[in-house]
Every structure is written in C-alpha cells, then in structure tokens.
Amino acid sequence: MEPRSRSTLYLSAFLFFVAITTWFVLPTKYHYDSSPPYATESKPTFSAPKQNVWAELTETEAQDIYDFVYAQRPELNLVHRPKSALENSIYILETLRPNKTDVVPYLFEDGKAPQRWAKAVLALNVDDTPSLVYHAVGPLPISKDSQILPLTYPFNSGRNHVKSEIKDYAAIIKFGDQLGESLADITQELLDAATDPNSKDGLMCLPRPSRVATGGLVLWFQFFRPGLGSGGRTLLPQGVYVKVNATSLDVDDWTAGPYFYNGVVYDDVEDFRAAIKDPNFKKTPPNLDGPWTDTENFEAKPAGRELPPPISIQPYGGRYKLDKQEKFVSWFGFEFYITTAQATGLTLYDIRFKGERVMYELGLQEAMAHYAGDDPMAGGQEFLDTFFGMGKNMYEMLPGYDCPAYADYMDTHYHMAHEIHELPNSICVFEYTADHLLSRHTAEFSVTASRNTYLVVRSTSTVGNYDYAIDYIFYMDGAIEVKVRASGYIFAAFYRSNKTEGEDEYGHRIGDAVSSSVHDHVINFKADLDIAGPTNDMVRLALEPLTKSYNWDQPEVKERNTMHLVEYNVNAETGLDWPKNSGEFFLVYNSIDRNAWGQRRGYRITSGTGMGSTPHLTIENSTTLGDSARWAEHDIWVLRQKDTEPRSADPLNYMAPIDPIINFNDMADGESLEHGAPDTTYDGDLVVYFNLGSHHIPHSGDVPNTLMHTSGSSVMFVPHNFHDRDPSRESVQGVRLQLDGKRNGGGFRGTGEDEDEDARADLRTRLDRRGGKEGKVKAKYFGATYQESVKVPLEAFEPDLEKGYKTERHEVTDLGFNGSAAGVWMN
C-alpha cells in the first residue's frame, strides 16, 4: 500500500468537545468491558455454525489467483499496476458468490460446501479500445483443476465485457486543464480567476461524460472553484460550460465548442470572446467560495453548547454474539452472515429468525442520483454509485459518533490492481434501546412497558460529495428494516441571475449564484425472501371501501358504507408502486406453512420509518439512463429467483447505458410466478427488489450539508401471521407496575379481599401477590435490570478519536472515471 499522510484536519473537529468524566456512586461491581471500542480481536467463545461461503477472498487466495492468471495468460502481458488504460491488468478480484442452488444444500441439508470461485475483472486493450472483461477463476484453492473462464451467466446481455470510451483518463484531465488555461482571459473576465489545478484558489475545468445516441463520446466541461478547505467543490460550479467532441480515441483530434454561458450558446471560442467584448454583454455574478461552505462552526456559543449531549452506554456488555472471522451475528433469535463487495458494500445472507428462514440474501444493488436542469451539467447528470464503489468507499466509522462508543467494529478488505486494501472499522454492530417503547399499556391497577431494543449493522459509503449511511436493523418481533440516510454536499448547479421565468423550475436559489439542483435518489436493494422456506407467494391484500346491506342492520340501515379486505395474487413478475393511501399490504406468504390459526405465514413489505413513502424515479425513460437502471421505475419488484440473475445491476452499466451488460427490463419480463402442478418447473422461490431514496429538492438548509433526517428512507419487512403470537414477548425487557387494587376489573385484576376464589387463583398464577403492607406499588421486571451502580470509563462515552482512528488518508473518489470501476491509472 502507498504511504499515507495523516489528516489532522479531520480530527481537529473533535478537540473542541469537552470531555466530562462522570463517576456514578458506589462502584461496587465493575462490569464494564474496558477494552477500547476499536479492539478487533474477536471473543473466541463464539463461532458461526457454518463457514461463510460468501466471504471476501483472503490475501493468500488473491495472491494464488494472481499468480495463476499471470501464468495461464502470458499472451496478455498482464501488468500489476497499469499506467494507462491500454495496459492489460487484473483490475478487480473478488469472490464470485456461489449459486444459491449450491449453497442451500450446504446450509439446510448437510450437503458439502459449494465450490469457491473468484471473479476477476480484467482490464484489457481489445482492438485499441480499453475494455473490462469479467472472468471466473476457480475452483479455489488453485489446483490443477482450476480454470479461467469467461463469466457470462450473471449478465443477461450475454456479454462478459464492456468497452470503455475513456481510453486515457489522465489525458481527459490534462485536456481540461489545458482547455481551462487557454480560456484564462475569459475566466478572468467572468469568474475573476484562472485555471490552476495546483493552486488552492485556481479554477478546475472538469468533465461530465455523456455517451450520445450517435455513438460518440461528448464531454461537457464546467469550471469549478476547488472548495479545498471543506471538500465542498460540488457547491461551487461556475456557470461556464464547454462541449468537447471526444469521439476520437486520439485526444489530439478532440475539438472544443460550442460554449454555454448565462443561457446563451456560442458556437466557438471566438464568438464567445466577441460577445464578451460587446458593451451589451450581460454578465452574471460568479459563485465564490467562503465560510458558507464550511461544515463546522467551531465558534458558535449558544446556551447549552458548553455541555455535551446525552448518549447511550452499555455497562454490562452486549447481548449479541459475533464471530468476526466468519462475519456471523446472532441476537435474540436472529442469525445471519455478512459479506462485502467493492461495488455494493454489505450483503447479509441466510437471515433466520428463531431458527426459521426469512431471507436468503439482503443487500444493496445500486445507488442512483439523477439530476435535471437547464444547463449542460445538471441537465445530463446522473450517477450510478456502484461504479465508484459503495464497498470500496466504505470508510472508517467514528466511534461515539457514527456508532455508539460501545459498538463492535469489523474491517473490510478488497483486492484491486494487485493490491489488498483495508478499510478498518468500516462495519459496526451494536444494540440500541430506542427512546420510545415497543409496547405499553395502562390498566386500572397496573401499567406495563416493554423497551424497544434493536440490533443495527451499519456502514457508511462516501461517494464523492455524498455520504450514505446504510443500516440493517433487527427488531425483537422479527421485523427487519433497511434504512439509508445521506449527508454531505449536494451537487449544486450554477444559478444565472438573468433567469426571469421558470427560475425555480429545477431547484431553489441557495446562494449568490448557486441553485440547489433537484435530483432523485433511488437506491436499489435485493431481498431474496424465503419466508419459512423458499416456496412463497406474493399477494396484495387491499383494504377497500364497500357498500353493503347486512341482515342484522335491518330495518334501520338499508345499506352501510364500510370497508373490507380483498386479496389479489401477484401471478407474474412485475413492478409495483406503493398504493395510494397505503391501501394495500404487500405480503409474501409461505405457500404451505400455516400458523396455529390456519393462516398463511408471511411477512409484509412496507415503506418504513423515513420521510414518507420511498420513491421511485420521477423521470420516465430517462434519456441519460437508457436501459441501465430500469429497476428505478417502480417501488417494488417481484421476480423469480434464478442463479443466472443474481443482481439487478452491474457497475459497468454506467459505461454502457444504451446497451448495458445487465438490463433489468429483461429480468422483470413478466414470467409467471405460479408454481406447483401442473407446472413443476418453477419452485415458487421469489426475489424482491425494492428502492429506497428520496426526491431531493435541496433548500437553504442543505447548505453546507444535507441532513440525515431529511434524507432518511426505509423499507421494513414485518412479520404478518408469521408466528402464532408476538415473539418479542419472550425477548423484551420491561416492567409491570402492580398497583394496590381492591376489586376486579381494570384490565388486570387487583388483589382486594372481595375477589372470588377463582379470580384469585387465576391471579396467583399470573402475578406475584403484593408482599407486605410496606408499599402501595410493586414493580415486577421481565428480563434483567441494572442492579448496581457502575463506574463508567470516559471511553464509554467519549472515545479518544485521535488514538483510535486508524485511517491516514481517505481515498475518496472524485467522481471521475479514475478510481471508478472503469479503471485506475497510476502515474
């Protein structure tokens, strides 16, 4: 790995916080696990029941694969670290996740572990065009039986490669620098600055690539101020745009122009220069950097800021079990494995609740941000963030801030361009007790309350300007929530002051010369539901208005306006949108299993605890996206499970939107979901894809950064007749206060002398009788309580971040092709 310089800027923020040591009285018993929250050694006592067959490649495996591929493919002249896109190399190396068909016998039928294979993305120069080519290498460990095969089965295009029109990323950046420098007179006049990529005040001239239907590559360059202090460059677009015809593979053939400024298109640079010299030329104010882009205010002293806020502690230790080696988690009946991939970050596998299957797989597929606007940058801008790597950009968590100080952390590793990269403490696992209850009830002589404690698995991916915090949350009733919150800098548009009509058509003005730039975030997840087993049905259970005459209503009420349940089967693969007025329940039922009441055992899929219903893409048939992200067009999809359709998207779709390597339309193609006789070819195993995200209309409060509560969205999977009763009753912790009742009634009976014998007998089996006469209230706890005072070490609420933070430099992507799935060019 490269040597890295320590970023002191990042940590200095925390020096401001005043640590206050708190001593609780009577530290008679010291339960607190005082190992630092960054400790990586796993508790040796717990191990996963099976091997994590989805686990990322080990360093040894990767090394063996590199050696094998170099030896087997000498004709490719593979280099370790390419200096240009025309050198051949093994770009990405990671686990090729085994087919579900091969894993299920291992997990559930004592079958043998599936073969282990690797996925290698080779960066190859094919006919002088850089291409990324998927291969499968295996079985592992490398032996005489191992092979290198083209990997095509996961891609419904039938191809295993995508061509890159970006032959030479460094040349594009250099072209932009030179273009910017050649326009120094213009930028001085309009923006009061010149292009200088090496100066902290110099402009940058950066491209938005776009592949046009005619087959050519067009780059729209725009000037940006660098925003070095904060990283806030995306708030600083400058409103001067240049189109570059980059169709030719030879950069010397590229041509610049037309130019766009203040709503006017100029054919070439001479027209532009002439117009500027015209006394009637209308300038629009530039978008200058300043304290407004700073993320922190270290100076503000409103009342209250001198004290730190309340935080959560965990004095007696966690109740989950973690096998860090196998990345296996067990908590109050939930069990699952975790793995990671460079493109998609975390995926959870084999999620069970109280021994029963709930999901085979749950994980991110793609994260899109799609913009709109009347300028050449915002008007065609769209990001598919797996291309930049939602896993590769999963940076270290800040203990005490990203996750509670007591959280457990796991590292991730990935293999790229013949290097192993470590992302330390990039996954955290912790329990948290909400500030609100899971259940409560007050009766005449009693009150009962159950705490809402849940388990969170969290990671944060920073893709350029945006940070996505992704949570998988497990609740004691068997519910599972997937939640995404985003923060960071919006990608703003330049605001032209000559706008007169429609000035708020694509966002709000949020500064002197900056518009908030409306965009849709649509973030796709896969949930391979196996509700009590793989054979499932999906239904829409609708609550519909009804006008009906009931015989018991006669003669007074001839017809009653009321409502009732109507069930609709989902018989074929389709996309669904959240119903109006939440008027339908989307349910996945086991096809055979019933609960004690004869009801099909199921889970409901519902929009969860976010800013409202989770959205899909507003745009129909997006010009920019082509066929690269058709999953964004509805909220929920239900499809047949197939080994040949492991994912809804591929990162390389970003490079070939018109002819993507995976076209989701061809996956969701209306195949029947009916199963059993007479058609026995389909076993009823279905997969759900769902979208999180937001229609983001940023406003003045998104500056400097978008806030996590306004960007939050979630989908929940909630048991629906899955059990006979609420299973959380066995797990929750709470209290029942029994008041000194003197008579029957009130929901729970009192203990008065006037009760008849039967009622008293019943009561004795349910409650301890109140003891002596000393108090009026008896508190009866279910689950353990805190028993003694504890001494809480400072680390438990204010981790020493200067000591614990391991990362020395974040290799955050610049949203260019360099460092994306399209290649990395070390120079």
Ligand SMILES: *[C@@H]1O[C@H](CO)[C@@H](O)[C@H](O)[C@H]1NC(C)=O
């Ligand atoms: C996984 O399934 C696909 C599609 O059936 C098949 O082509 C491939 O060989 C399988 N992989 C392994 C390792 O068996």
Ligand SMILES: *[C@@H]1O[C@H](CO)[C@@H](O)[C@H](O)[C@H]1NC(C)=O
């Ligand atoms: C591309 O990224 C690599 C790795 O971060 C870096 O060393 C190199 O300087 C970058 N090249 C350009 C042209 O930005």
Ligand SMILES: *[C@@H]1O[C@H](CO)[C@@H](O)[C@H](O)[C@H]1NC(C)=O
């Ligand atoms: C772009 O440049 C190519 C040559 O590199 C040329 O063939 C093509 O006509 C140009 N396109 C336009 C729209 O000028």
Ligand SMILES: *[C@@H]1O[C@H](CO)[C@@H](O)[C@H](O)[C@H]1NC(C)=O
């Ligand atoms: C202002 O912008 C509009 C397009 O939004 C353009 O048609 C017009 O020519 C511009 N006016 C000036 C004076 O730049």
Ligand SMILES: *[C@@H]1O[C@H](CO)[C@@H](O)[C@H](O)[C@H]1NC(C)=O
């Ligand atoms: C989108 O494409 C579909 C299928 O070709 C078509 O039916 C629909 O009218 C299109 N909508 C728009 C707005 O282009």
Ligand SMILES: [Cu+2]
């Ligand atoms: Cu946004």
